[in-house]
Amino acid sequence: MTRLRLSLYVGGLLLALVAGGLTWTVWSRDTDGEDLADRCQGSLAVEEAREFFYGARLKARGHTSDWNGHDTQWCSVSAEHDDGGPVLKLRVSPRAAYRASGPAAEASATPIGHGWTGSFVSGYSPGAAVLVDCRTVAGAGLLVTAETSTKSEDLTARQVLQVARVATESARRAAGHAKCEGVLGERPGSVDRTAWRTKPVDRSTGTCRDVMTGREAARLHVTDVSEKPAGRALTEECEMSRGKAHLFHMTAYYGPSAEEEMYLDGKYPGTVKGAYTRTAACGGAIGTAYFKLERAKGKAADGAAGTQGTIDSAALTRILTSYATASGKRHGCPTP
Numbered sequence: 001m002t003r004l005r006l007s008l009y010v011g012g013l014l015l016a017l018v019a020g021g022l023t024w025t026v027w028s029r030d031t032d033g034e035d036l037a038d039r040c041q042g043s044l045a046v047e048e049a050r051e052f053f054y055g056a057r058l059k060a061r062g063h064t065s066d067w068n069g070h071d072t073q074w075c076s077v078s079a080e081h082d083d084g085g086p087v088l089k090l091r092v093s094p095r096a097a098y099r100a101s102g103p104a105a106e107a108s109a110t111p112i113g114h115g116w117t118g119s120f121v122s123g124y125s126p127g128a129a130v131l132v133d134c135r136t137v138a139g140a141g142l143l144v145t146a147e148t149s150t151k152s153e154d155l156t157a158r159q160v161l162q163v164a165r166v167a168t169e170s171a172r173r174a175a176g177h178a179k180c181e182g183v184l185g186e187r188p189g190s191v192d193r194t195a196w197r198t199k200p201v202d203r204s205t206g207t208c209r210d211v212m213t214g215r216e217a218a219r220l221h222v223t224d225v226s227e228k229p230a231g232r233a234l235t236e237e238c239e240m241s242r243g244k245a246h247l248f249h250m251t252a253y254y255g256p257s258a259e260e261e262m263y264l265d266g267k268y269p270g271t272v273k274g275a276y277t278r279t280a281a282c283g284g285a286i287g288t289a290y291f292k293l294e295r296a297k298g299k300a301a302d303g304a305a306g307t308q309g310t311i312d313s314a315a316l317t318r319i320l321t322s323y324a325t326a327s328g329k330r331h332g333c334p335t336p
Helices: 003-019 034-042 046-052 157-178 214-219 256-267 313-330
Strands: 023-029 058-067 070-079 087-094 117-121 127-133 141-148 197-200 224-227 235-242 245-253 276-283 287-295
Touching (some): 034 058, 034 070, 034 157, 117 157, 127 157, 245 313, 256 276, 276 313
Antiparallel strands (some): 023 058, 087 141, 117 127, 127 141, 197 224, 235 245, 245 287, 276 287
């Protein structure tokens, strides 16, 4: 998202919040008793949160927001006598209540795995997001995110793992309360913290796998890819380059992440001028998936500067189709 589009979006969102009459129900609980299990309408995975704080007595605060008739639960949990320490933040919302943000919209995320459709971010600060099919709530899906603003370097590996577990186990509780029919994954035994990996185009094993043929790579002068592990992340990306020169990248958006990106592209079309896009009807909580190919600014498809070189629109369209097919298949979507 460009800085201009981000600032316009944030400003517009703030105005919408005021105009839309967003209501808040605020609560606070400075105790580690059984009533903590009632937080976020009973969705907070208390034991998972307690493990993050190594068994410390907890305090929790939060609020319920009403967005066009859809409740979103917000909670924050911290150690009772450590005001300057880490804070866990949880959000539970129907898919229709809110567009994606945080780990759900992060293209550098890895799949949370373990049978879940969701993302895990381990960069500056850890965060996790999972999406569950749920016909009983608005938008046919339930989105649960867990984040901490504490830097990854200041957390232990165990605490980083617990962020993912708070998300998945809170989603399990929320899905039970809402009587969701979606298949739930397992409690994560590990998280994938793999950084971006750059490798020759014909050795791709992650998000760029099965996207480009050798002939297409030669035609567009693509020699390398930068990718993340493949799975069912809510947002994922594949970058194509010639050596160190970035040529173009493709992004796949699912569920609220797709809704967010399509909304922004429609509101600020100038920021994606020249991009190639396509959609796929996936159903369930994912709804419509959105796929986009964007060329490096000021370069043709083969990497030539300015307007020089060949812009092979047909080849780029085929590559985006291959990317959408490979990515969509992992997410249970029909061939676009």
